[in-house]
Amino acid sequence: ELSDIEMEMRRRQADVVILVITMFSDVHKLRETYIKELAEAARRAHPDAHIMAADCYVCGMNYFPYDPGKLRRQVPQIDSVLIGEADHRLIAALGRISRGRPPSGVGKIPPIADLDELPYPAYDLLDMDNYHSALADAVRLDLVHEYHKPERFLALMTSRGCKYSCRFCTQQVLGMPWRGHSVRYLKKMVRRLRKRFKVERFFFLDNNINLDAERFRGLTRFLAAEGIAWDAVNGFRADRLTPGDIRLIKKAGNTKLTVSAESGDPRVLAGIVDKRLDLKSVIQVAKDCRAAGLPSQVHYIIGMPGEDKKQMNRTLEFAQMLYEMHGAWPLLQHAIPFRGTALYRECEKKGWFAEHPEKLQGWALEQGPVIETPGFTTRDVSRMKGLFRHILDALDTVCVLDLGLSCNNACRHCEVPDLLGRGHDGARALLARLRERRRGGARDLLILGGEPALEPGLLMRLAEAGRAAGYVRRVLATNARAFVYKALARRAVRAGINQVGTSLHSLRPEVHDAVTNVPGSFVQTVAGIRNLQQEGLSDIDVTIRVTAQTLPTIAATVGFVKDLGLRCVHLRFPVPLGKVAADPALIVPFAAARPAVIAALDLFPDLDISVQGMPFCLLPARFRDQLAPLPV
Incomplete structure (x- = not known):
């Protein structure tokens, strides 16, 4: 807290207080930083000290240019400003202060040779x-x-x-x-x-x-x-x-190894981005990484002024090709016009800001494009990014480790009872597959198969190995009952599990327990979810099966999930396999389920709700983006 920092400053004697300016303290947006408040606290703590703002810029991060004179007018407690690589000149500035000749105004620092x-x-x-x-x-x-x-x-x-x-x-x-x-x-x-x-x-x-x-x-x-x-x-x-x-x-x-292509179109690369790079070198690096068994990833940017939609599509095609052929994972972003760059100046001069970046909070520039030209709109760029994300999701980017264990629930709607309890090929084989798939370009790890938490030692080994191998998402499919034990929840999160997929079929314990055929399973699942949250795991998806048993409480159950602090819900219709095939009364007609599903979507527009297995034509057009296929 600022009060703690001020108290700490008061404990110390100081002739000089230096406020270091970085990309995290953008002086154009003082309301988003603590520059002014820190300078005021420094002046209260040390009324006679010389307060200096210094860039101490060493590259490697974004640099936002600013008017140092304006900064001093906005924050009058600041006596002087050093611009540039100030770290190697601070000693000289301190020497002047010690000799009674403190620097005043603004000094621009030449780079150290x-x-x-x-x-x-x-x-x-x-x-x-x-x-x-x-x-x-x-x-x-x-x-x-x-x-x-x-x-x-x-x-x-x-x-x-x-x-x-x-x-x-x-x-x-x-x-x-x-x-x-x-x-x-x-x-x-x-x-x-x-x-x-x-x-x-x-x-x-x-x-x-x-x-x-x-x-x-x-x-x-x-x-x-x-x-x-x-x-x-x-x-x-x-x-x-x-x-x-x-x-x-x-x-x-x-x-891993990361390189930047920026564009998959040579003309854009040379004439618009000014990268001075031959794309053949990017392809060669991806090939060499695969040969060496080192995962690779490549940066791309779309939405540069002068680019059109065809050229953006070439970039996406190039990125997909490089992944499919050589496992180079694409890192795609939209063009961000940072102040001081040629990109920013061009957009400002030609009026190509759909929304001026200085009016947005810093994080908002990362969320969505702000550049519109005669060649594309912000919606075009967002849509192309979204469609490309769908393509990547459809590719084989997930390493699935099916442990084939038994399950401590006996759900009425289980579609794969014949797959439970068949066992696995052993820890060594599972670990070898995990590493082999990562070298091949897989990004996400999914551990499933009965209830994986019934074999906690193996689960922790796989989670730790997945994290060490560089899997971005390490997902556990679980009914969460085992995590009623806080120590096990702690072990799982510390081992590397960073996403959980679980099921909660009703907010009414008696309904949920009737679905799982295990008395007390509702209490254990909810306690397991809460224990995982207390260990810092926030990415928890909840699946609610839409059956004759659960339909009356669907909307209320979604609300209960929201009250748990979760945001991602899957409403999943069963298919006539396994136990469902033998108990057709569970299957609720789509027409009968439609009002309850629409009610849940209407009541909770702020949640990420997908509807799995419902025909496209049965939902209003406003919800059709939320339809999803059944998991394979």
């Missing part, structure tokens, strides 16, 4: 055990992008800047040249930090880590030889990667 002159990052000033503990909690909650196994991570820079000038990239704002630490410097720094802080994986935040191929190769050889796991979180330049580089990256313990 020799990065080896910089000291190592002062992680020793932090409580690193607390740092890694907090980061591990964030990983367990899936807040760390693309990493799902708690490790002792440490972020570093091996280089700064970029020599390219893609139109959408904020790197162009400050115009900093590319500079890299020497391999000798990096070896010493990595060894020292790894030993002191017991680092298990380094995150290199460079904009373009492999621009200097010789330097990069020396670094990867060192990391591979010493078994130091790492990742370049902003990806690699595809045309500067060789098969040998990829093998070294994998040898070091990396779990």
Whole structure:
């Protein structure tokens, strides 16, 4: 809390207070940041101190240019502002203050020429055990992008800047040249930090880590030889990667490799994005990654001014082809016009903002497109992204591990009773399949088969292996009864389960228990859901079977699910297989079910409700997007 920070400042003597400006403190949107409030707190705590705002920009993240004079007028407590790579000039500024000649106004900092002159990052000033503990909690909650196994991570820079000038990239704002630490410097720094802080994986935040191929190769050889796991979180330049580089990256313990294509249309790439990249190099990297057994992923952007719908479609076709042939997972986003970029200036000059980005909260730019040109609308771009998502969902991107266990429910509507209790091929075979499918491009892991929680040791091993292999979603299909035991819920979440699919057939315990044929199952399932939520698992889907037993309480049950704090509900019609075939009275006619289904959709428009197995023609047009096929 701000009051805690102010209290901590009052405990300390200070001649200078420095407010570090980053991409997370966009000064154009002071109401979304704490810059003003922190400056006011600093002035109250230290009335005579010099308060400086400093960029301390080291690249690797977006940079939002701003008017420092305007910032000082809006936040009069700030005495001076340093723009650019201020980290290496702060000591000089502090020296001036100590000599009674404090800087005033605005200073623009030229980039440092020799990065080896910089000291190592002062992680020793932090409580690193607390740092890694907090980061591990964030990983367990899936807040760390693309990493799902708690490790002792440490972020570093091996280089700064970029020599390219893609139109959408904020790197162009400050115009900093590319500079890299020497391999000798990096070896010493990595060894020292790894030993002191017991680092298990380094995150290199460079904009373009492999621009200097010789330097990069020396670094990867060192990391591979010493078994130091790492990742370049902003990806690699595809045309500067060789098969040998990829093998070294994998040898070091990396779990994936990311490159950027931006477009699958060469004309867009050259004339609109200004990427200066041959798509053949992206294809070759995907091939080489598959040969090395290293999962790959490729960034794409659609909705750039000058692009038309045909060219966007070529990008989507290229992305699908690269996944189907070489397992390169597509990371698709719409063009985002960040202030200071050529993309932003062009859209502002030509009036192509459907909604001006400065009027939106920062997160809203990530949610949907704001650019409209004569070639496309925002709706076109959103629709193409959505349709592409459907295509990916239809591809074989899920590794399904069917444990073939028995079930501790005996549901009347069970369609696969003959598949229960047949067993599995053993942990070794399941783990081998898990890893093989990940190397082949699978992104999601689904563990099912009877009730997987009846064999908790195997379940935890599979969840941990799935997280270590880099599966994004690690889904458990369960009736959740076993998680009435809080310790088991804790183990499952900590092992890596980050999504659960369960069933709740009525808000009335006697109805649910009659469906499962197990007295007390309702109480256990609800308690299991709550225990999983208490462990930080929020992504829980609930299936409600639409049968003659459950139909009278369908809408109320959806409301009960909402009251549990859940948002995703599947209303699923049974098919005449298994027990249902022997008990046709369970099947409710579609026409009879229609009013209850529509009532649930009308009452809870804020929930993500899908209707599975109902004919398209029976729902009003406004709900047809919510129809879904039955799970296979």
